[in-house]
Amino acid sequence: MANPIVARSLNEIQFWSRIMKEHALFLSLGFTYDQKNLVLEAQHFIQVFERVEEKLSRFSINSDIQLVKAFNTEVYQHAVDIWAFKRKVLGLTLRCEITSNNYPLLVDHISREAAYFANRLKELNQGILAPKPEAIIKENVFFLKIMADHAKFIGHLLDPSERKLVDQAREFSHDFDQLLFQAMDLDSMRPQSETKPILSQFLDQNRVSVTSLRDFKKTARDLIEACRIKSNIHPLLADHTFREAERFLEIIDLYEVSLNKN
Template identity: 80%
Template sequence: MNKLNMANPIVIRSLDEIQFWSRIMKEHALFLSLGFTHDQKQLIAEAHYFINLFEQIEEKLTRFNANTDIHHIQAFNNEVYQAAVAIWGYKRKVLGLILRCEIQTQNNYPLLVDHVSREAAYFAKRLKDLNKGKLAPEPDTIIKENLFFLKIMADHAKFIGHLLDPSERKLVEQAREFSHDFDQLVFQAIDLDSMRPQSETVPILDQFLDQNRVSVASLRDFKKTARELIEACRIKSNIHPLLADHTFREAERFLEIIDLFDSHLSKTAKKK
């Protein structure tokens, strides 16, 4: 039997989560550091600390593979979990400083800081769940995870619209339309969540995923176009090229998760 087929799925999923989210956390720290004013040296230094911390995690990640003993992976998950919790605490501290008007920043507005802190909390929870052996999604997980990502996508649309130059009227309008679309999807997900457990049927969840997939794919394509235009300096904006790529990768991630959930529902339906 092929060794890869014998690999523990918890190991494979853990490495995948760490590879994706550690890069995201590192980039969050970079974006926050760029959004502070020059006199906020302590906050900038803390951001650089997290950039280095997650770079070290990325380096350690290269030492593991799908056949690594699960106990080593669990220990690594715990280490990365501590880093995720630490950067979450830093982000929430920054949010508090902003909301109490104790600091003024450039582009670190409250919703963005809250947004990146929610992603850190999500990453930490994923690692915790994996170390508990939770892999196959439960029906409530499907709803809650989609709700999380739908809010992330809605935020992205708002950020893009906010950071585009106002003269880019067509793109700004498109971003607003995506913001409205995803706000509606968020409300639908909240309604579905409030109907649990009765809403946790395969047909309803299947339709839920299909609807989300169409909207996420459309937003992903918009982000891809925006990224290419920004990289080619063909549009006017305050969007860092790395930020454009960052939001594109998160849309791609959401689509992958929708496909994973869809596959799980198909298997569940066949068993019945």
């Protein structure tokens, strides 16, 4: 039987390494023609995570756990390195040392995801597979902010003439801001909020909202790929945000399983 730490480690690396690679691509596309060094740094990380993906293909769920833990440590360092690059870009932007087409919130957003990825690998190497109740709330805070950010990015990158879609994106932004505030309130109520009925209701509510946003993203992605709406959204970015919503739904299901075991 496969070791669950091995299986989860490979799953996390498969998903997040692709995300990190795409982040580097999006950053490179957003830099201006005179920011060649930043473009080269971003392209370096594309190559780094392509090598990670290539090495990942040599592993299986039956791989030796020590080899997988060593791989986790290696990928952890790459995640930390791309996090540092993203924070450097954010600092340059906020100090007005560079002007690019990358929103500061977007750069902050993708740096948070790099930090999350690194932390997951660290936890897995510590043998932490199933989250504790307090971790369930905190991880929902993380993902709800990610979803709220996505709605804001979509609203700002759609052409202003796409009024109906812009309005829908704003509605999702508002809805997820409210869910985020609710999750933060729940987090501040610990440990009283860490009861199974409250957490189950919390997850059910999030699942409904994330499913609606996931479906909206899928529609937007399909329309963008078919060139049926006007926007500055790269087709890969549209698919990227869709996959992250799908990931959140998978994680909500994992949390439910974890709660039911306790």
